[in-house]
Amino acid sequence: MGNDPIITLTTDFGTRDGYVGAMIGVIVRQCPTARIFTITHDVKPQDIIGGAWALRNAWRWFPRETIHVAVVDPGVGTDRRPILVRAGGHTFVGPDNGLITGAIAGTMIDVARVIENPGARAPETSATFHGRDVFAWAAGWLTCGNEWPAIGGPIRPHHLVRPPDESPRVRKDQHGTSIQGRALLADRFGNLITSIFGTLIDEAMGPRSIPEVRVNGTPVRFGRTFGDVGDGESIAYVGSGGQLEIAINGGSAVEIFGNAASVVVSVPA
Numbered sequence: 001m002g003n004d005p006i007i008t009l010t011t012d013f014g015t016r017d018g019y020v021g022a023m024i025g026v027i028v029r030q031c032p033t034a035r036i037f038t039i040t041h042d043v044k045p046q047d048i049i050g051g052a053w054a055l056r057n058a059w060r061w062f063p064r065e066t067i068h069v070a071v072v073d074p075g076v077g078t079d080r081r082p083i084l085v086r087a088g089g090h091t092f093v094g095p096d097n098g099l100i101t102g103a104i105a106g107t108m109i110d111v112a113r114v115i116e117n118p119g120a121r122a123p124e125t126s127a128t129f130h131g132r133d134v135f136a137w138a139a140g141w142l143t144c145g146n147e148w149p150a151i152g153g154p155i156r157p158h159h160l161v162r163p164p165d166e167s168p169r170v171r172k173d174q175h176g177t178s179i180q181g182r183a184l185l186a187d188r189f190g191n192l193i194t195s196i197f198g199t200l201i202d203e204a205m206g207p208r209s210i211p212e213v214r215v216n217g218t219p220v221r222f223g224r225t226f227g228d229v230g231d232g233e234s235i236a237y238v239g240s241g242g243q244l245e246i247a248i249n250g251g252s253a254v255e256i257f258g259n260a261a262s263v264v265v266s267v268p269a
Contacts, residue, residue, distance in 0.1 A: 004033050004034070004035055005031060005033075005034050005035070005065075005067065005142075005143040006034075006035050006037065006062060006063060006065075006066045006067070007027060007034055007035070007036050007037070007066070007067045007068075007069060007139050007143070008036075008037045008038070008039050008058070008059070008062060008066060008067070008068045008069065009023060009024075009036065009037070009038050009039065009041070009069050009071075010039040010040055010041075010043070010051060010054055010055045010058075010068065010069070010070040010071070010072075011023075011040075011041045011043065011051075011070070011071045011072065011131060012041070012042075012043035012044065012045045012046065012047065012051060012071070012072045013041050013071070013131065014041055014042065015041050019129070019131065019132070020038075020041055022129075022132045022136075023069070023071075023131055023132050023135075023136035024036055024136075026122075026132055026133075026136040026137055026140055027136050027139055027140040027143070028140075029140065030137075030140030030141060030143065030144050031140055031143035031144055034140070034143050037062075039054060039055060039058045039059075039068075040054045042188075043072050044185075046072065046074040047072060047185070048072050048074070048097055048098050048099050048102070048163060049098075049102065049163055049164075049166075049184055049185060050072075050185045051070060051072035051099050051102075051103075052098065052099050052100075052101075052102025052103045052105075052163060053102070053103075053184065053185060053193065053241070055068065055070050055099075055100075055103035056102065056103040056104070056105065056241070057240070057241045059088075059090055059092075059103060059104075060088070062090070064088075064089035064090065065089065065090070065091070066090050066091070067090075067091045067092075067093060067139050067142060067143070068090060068091065068092045068093070068103075069093050069094065069131075069135050069136060069139045070092060070093070070094035070099050070100060070103065070135075071094055071095070071130070071131035071135055072095075072097075072099050073094075073095045073097065073099075073130060073131065074097070075095065075097055076095070076127070076128055076129070076130050077127035077128055077130070080095055080096055080097055080161075081095075081096040081114050081115075081155070082094075082095060082096070082114065082115040082116075082130060082134045082135065082138070083095070083096045083100065083112060083113065083114060083115060083155065083160070084111075084112070084113045084114075084115055084138065084148055084151050084152070085100050085101075085104070085109060085111065085112050085113075085160070086109070086110045086111035086112075086148065087104045087107045087108065087109045087110055088104065088107045088108075091142065091148065092104065093115070093135050093138050093139055093142075094135055095130070095135075096155075096160055096161050097161050098161050098162055098163035098164075099163075100160075101160050101161065101162050101163065102162070102163040109157040109160070111148070111154070112154065112155040112156070112157050112159075112160055113148065113149070113151050113152045113153065113154055113155060114151075114152040114153050114155060115134060115135075115138050115151055115152050116151070116152035116153065117141075117150055117151050117152055119141060119146070120137065120138045120141040120142075120146070120150075120151050120152070121133060121134050121137050121138065122134070122137050138151065166181075166182065166184060166195040167195065168180060168181035168195050168196045168197075168200060169181075170204070171266075177204075177268075178266040178267060178268050179196055179200060179201065179204055179266065179267040180264070180265075180266050181194050181195040181196035181244070181264075181265045181266075181267075182194065182195055182261075182263060182264050182265060183195075183246065183257075183260040183261070183262075183263035183264075183265065184260060185260045186253070186254045186259065186260050189247070189252065190247075190248070190251070190252025190253050190254040190255060191239070191245050191246065191247040191252075191253055192215075192245060192246040192247075192253045192254065192257065192260055192263055193239065193241070193243055193245055193260075194243055194244045194245065194246065194263075194265045195243070196243065196244040196265060196267060197242055197243055197244070198238035198242050198243070198244065199242065201238070201244065201267055204267070205267075209222075210222040210267060210268070212236070212268075213236045213244070213246075213265055213266065213267045213268075214265070214266045214268075215234070215236070215246055215257050215263055215264070215265055216257060216258075216262070216263060216264055218234075218257075220234045220235065220236045220246060221233070221234070221235055221236065222235075222236045222237070223235045223236070223237050224237055225237060226247055226249045226250075227249065229249050230249065231249055231250045231251075232248065232249065232250060232251055233248070233249055234246065234247070234248050234249075234253065234256065235247055235248075235249060236265075244265065244267070246263070246265065
């Protein structure tokens, strides 16, 4: 690592209880020159998909060789593996529960390792706070000149835990062909983030325009941005993360259509 390594933190810890501060302390105690940046600490508690989405939208914007520490870890203290993954010129440290693989989906995994070197973990490890004693410690250990191959044994990438398959499906029925997806989560504005990527819409539609999509059977205008519809009206658009999103201009799609799990989206193809 360089003299001023960059480390990011993505957690569901919030900022009230001091958990994040403890992680930062562990890192700078080992590497005082580390530059530590927050991606978010406001992931919904235990929401692995939401944590993966937040990290996926941010990590590519950091310089190569950044270390990303991600902790949304409902299985802390169990036999789930602590892992290091190298992908896209970046290093990811966190639990093997689909958080990291979801964040780097579509990027080739170069290396995966179990974090098992005693030097890369705290001498005494809490069964309930691996964010501090394993993941932050491992990030600090890496910034001290230790090389990632020494962190532990290899894992074949296809043996890593993946998040549930939420890939959209192409469906044909009496109404024609459509792309069937669902909302995965809602952001803090109440916008619904779906499993349908804009690239898939482009492939299916070609040069044709999409007049609308359907959300739980309700037609929603397809547009470019919120202001394409009036106040209080619904709109579907491809968001900054490349996924189809559902919003209410000046309002909340969650309040209109329900929580993320209840929303089904179809795009006529």
